[in-house]
Amino acid sequence: xxxxxxxxxxxxxxxxxxxxxxxxxxxxxxxxxxxxxxxxxxxxxxxxxxxxxxxxxxxxxxxxxxxxxxxxxxxxxxxxxxxxxxxxxxxxxxxxxxxx
Numbered sequence: 001x002x003x004x005x006x007x008x009x010x011x012x013x014x015x016x017x018x019x020x021x022x023x024x025x026x027x028x029x030x031x032x033x034x035x036x037x038x039x040x041x042x043x044x045x046x047x048x049x050x051x052x053x054x055x056x057x058x059x060x061x062x063x064x065x066x067x068x069x070x071x072x073x074x075x076x077x078x079x080x081x082x083x084x085x086x087x088x089x090x091x092x093x094x095x096x097x098x099x100x
Contacts, residue, residue, distance in 0.1 A: 035094075038091055038094045041087075041091055042088070042091040042092070045084055045087065045088050045091065048080060048084075049077075049080065049081065049084075049088075052073075052076055052077035052080050053077055055073045055076070055077070056070070056073040056074045056076075056077045059073045060073075060074075
């Protein structure tokens, strides 16, 4: 019976620490999930930027495309860049913060 009382006392005395550890794990899991979402958004942005830039460069160096087609490809890239510049910079800031 003495052993059972020691366990109950131990559990009672360590309950606060265990709860704090579980709360910390839960908090870290939430932050990691947010980081994962941010990272996926940034990957999608980068994928779009790379695709538009690659289209522009390939048309620019190829003899098969005229100046108008090259300018159109550049324009699509530039417009996407301008529309998403603030979002891209915000995601990079978030990722830099999480990286620390």
